[in-house]
Each structure stands twice: as C-alpha cells, then as structure tokens.
Amino acid sequence: MKGLFRRVSETQRSPITITVNGQPVTALEGDTILTALLLAGGQLRMNEFDQKPRAGFCLMGACQDCRVWTESGDELRACSTPATPGLRIVTAEVPWTSQ
C-alpha cells in the first residue's frame, strides 16, 4: 500500500522502528505517529459509525480524528504524539473487557 504523505526534506534523521498492528514500521526520529503511519499507508483507524477509514484532519489536536491505541489500550492522539523506538500501537480500539 502506498503512503499518503511524502517527505520533502529532513531525511537525514536516525531511523527508528515502531510496531503497528504487530508489523514493524520504519520511521525517522522526530516523526509523529501520524506521520509514520501516513508515510507507510493511507489510514489511521476506522470511524466507528460507518467503519470507513480516517486519516486525521486538523493535525493540531482539535478534531480528535487521529486517535490510535497502544497495545495495552491507552488512547493516543497520533498528530501530537512522537513515534518513539519500540512503541507498539494498534489502529483499532482494544475492547475494554480484554484490558
């Protein structure tokens, strides 16, 4: 799957690896989770009302459309959370009963 985003510069940063839905995704130090995911693919999560993909909207923490989850169920706002080495996230909400 092709990513939505394109890097235009700042490509000399150190690579890091995060895990998204169990799969490794390479990013660069300083990328947000949103950047890492939208360079690698075309969506962040499914809207819970129509099950159609969403990929964020405002990138400034206002629209709340870019949320993803850690494997332990913590919700993260992808646009304002840095991708850090070893971070493990999922793009579907972890059911409460399994937490």
Next chain:
Amino acid sequence: MDKPVVIVVGAGPAGTRAAQTLTQAGLRPIVLDENRQQGGQIYRRQPENFVRPASKLYGASARSATALHTAFAELLPHIEYRPETLAWGVVDQQVLVEHNQRVEAIPYDALIIATGATDRIMPCPGWTLPGVFTLGGAQIALKAQACAVGAAPVFMGTGPLLYLVAWQYLKAGIKPRAVLDTSSLKTRIKGLRGLRHRPAILAQGVRYMAELMRAGVALHAGIQPVRIEERDDEDGLRVRGVTWRNSRGQLRHTVGDAVGMGYGLRSETQLADLLKCDFAFDPTSRQWLPVTDEDGATSQQGVYTAGDGAGIRGADGAEYAGALAALRCLADLGLTVSAQEVARLRKALEPMTAFRTGLETGFPWPWRNAASLPDETVICRCENVTAGDIRRAAGSLDAPELNRAKAFVRVGMGRCQGRMCGLAGAEVLAAARNIPIEQAGRIRSAAPIKPLPAKIRGIMT
C-alpha cells in the same frame, strides 16, 4: 502579600507576549501550553533534530517567528512553563489541567486566555476521506514534519491561508494541482477597503498568487465545491480529485491525491464559555465571540482573552493583544502600568481590526453553501451526523437552535465538541428553519473541553 498568580493559557504569539508583559511587572505567570514546544500554530516549531532554518519554515514571517521564540527563551527563567498541558476546565478560580495522564487544579487570581484558532470548515461530500486535511493541517505537515499531505494536492477554500499554504507547497517542490477559491474577484475588490490598512501583508498575498500563477498553478475564483471524489483500490479508500463548479456554474474536475481545505479561521472560545463570560454574535465573522473591551477584559472579573481566540486578527495582532490584555490585567490587580504603552498597543491594533474586516469581506465564509449541501453530506465528522439529520432536527423534531439539535441528532456531540462542525451545523439549521444565523445559537462548551485519558490519576481539590 503574596504576588498574584496569573495563568496564561496558550503559548502562541498572544500568550507569549502576555507572559512577557507580566514578568516585566515582576510577576511569575504560569503558562499552560498544549503543545510540546512554544510557538502556537503559526510559529509552531519543528522537532529539535530537524535542521531547516527559520527562513525556510516561516518564509516572510521568519523574523517575527524567531523574535517570538527568542523572547520566550529569555522568559523561561521567569515563568512557570508547563508544556504538553491541556487546560480542560475551569471552576472556582482554578484551571483544571492534565499532563501526562495526571490532573491537577491550579488556582489563579487572574486568567489570560490565548487559545488561538482552528480552520473554519464548510463540509462538502467526501471531506472525511483519507487525504483530506485542513489547510492548517497541511501546513503543519510541511512545517513541523517536512512532509507533504500528498504528491498532487488540491487546495480549496478561501482566505489568506489558502494561498500561503499552496505557495509553501510549491516552494517545497510539491506543485498544487489547483487553488479553488469560493470568493469571487468582486468580493475581493470590496475587501480592499479594509485590506489596504496593512499594505505589506496585502502585497505579500498578491506575490504568493503571482508566483503560483507563474509556476503554472491554476487559481480559480468564485468556485462552488461539489464533492471530493474517492477511489477505492489496492491503496485503500482515498482522494481521487475534486469536482467543483466554476464561477459560471460549469462542472469541472481536478485530479489530485490530497485536499487541503479551510475557509478562514474560527476562535477557540471554550474556556471563556465555561466561565460564563458574555458572548455576542459578530456579524463580520458570523461567529459568537466573548464580549471584551478593547483591551481584552471579558465580562468576568479577572478574565481576559487575547489573540485569535478572542476574534481573528492574525499573528501580529495577537502579539499586541497579548501584551495589552496583560497590561489591563496588571492594572486591575492594582499594579501601575504605562498609559503610554497601553495607548501605543491600542493604536497598533487599529489597522488589524480594519484588515480583518477586509478579509471577511474579501474572502467571506461561504455560509450560503450550507443550504445546498446534499442531505447525505456528513457535517459532524466525529459521529457522522449528516445535513439531512440536522434538517430533520430543525424540521419535524422542531429544534429551534443548535443545542436542541445536538440533543436530538448528536450534531456536535462528538469528541471535537463541535470544533469542526459547529459553525456549518448552525448554518444548515438556520437555512432549514429560515431564521437568521444568530438565532441558530452556538454549541455550549462542556468540561473536559478536549478528551481526557481514561486512566487518569491525580487529586482535584
């Protein structure tokens, strides 16, 4: 007596200058910043390990950006700076904050609200597709992450940000496929009366347009968005292009893989609302704004607003307004302030206000579009509430204003609390009931004004 505690919410141009003015009077304000680094949205910084110079990031505003960043660095020893801290409520002279999943209540003697603005959005069919971002979002991707939102973006909307962002993409090597502006050449000429009050800014805008045209980017005026087209293939669901009508009503299509959209800005006013500050309908921007005097004092004692959160006057205006609100706050606290400085700041704000009126006249919010949106158009993107749902609330359910419609069909009930849909939702309702927009009301704010983590810790006293 202990020195009074002043909390400044926001660390953009207004919050920074407010904090600076308070320190100059010997106070040590608490500055709450939702972002990781000071600068706000307009002077948002890139992560520390990025290397682009300010001239690349901020273009013509590089000097202002650097000055604001430097001023803040000098302030740091004299303020209590709390980055990554969300001010999510306010009650009994205390701001309720969350940082790193911990909540806390911080008492204050005076509060300066400098919470800025977000893009003003008029939905159109397809605007929830992956690849559609606000103009501000498209700019943040570039500025703070050195990424373009697509390889072939289309920019649609109106206002100065439309051309600035398109130009910034062009400079970054990503040629916009088109700039689609809902404002007509006729309204822009009408706006000149106000816009001429800031000739340098006006000239800059004209230069962006000229450079875009010279690079072969088509700039269309007086357009009407029809829909953002989708494709659904091995890459998943995403943007295929934009269908629109030109100024003569002819159907046109522009191919692209991303859309940046926005129609001017809307103020973030939730904290003033929680404090029960008086609000008034501003006919220029068709938004409800906190009532303030010319220095930013609200109807509530000890509460001030400054910057775009108080009404859109732009970054330079925000710097003046931040300083002015802080001076007013100091005077109200019984401290001596320079009458000369107050007069200077008030005078400096005059052209900003005139320019703002020029912008709203020249690049108006296309509110009439709300009436003609197809019923199936999503208005509230949090909960997928459609224009048809709002019309049903306004019609058979007889909701007289937006909060009743929210109770009936959940428009504005979602996680963004109506930040994205509130203005358009009110327009849809007003059109459906054939009432003036000021009678359609505004979505009431509720704490927490942004979602809090479920695993919250801390003690509220």
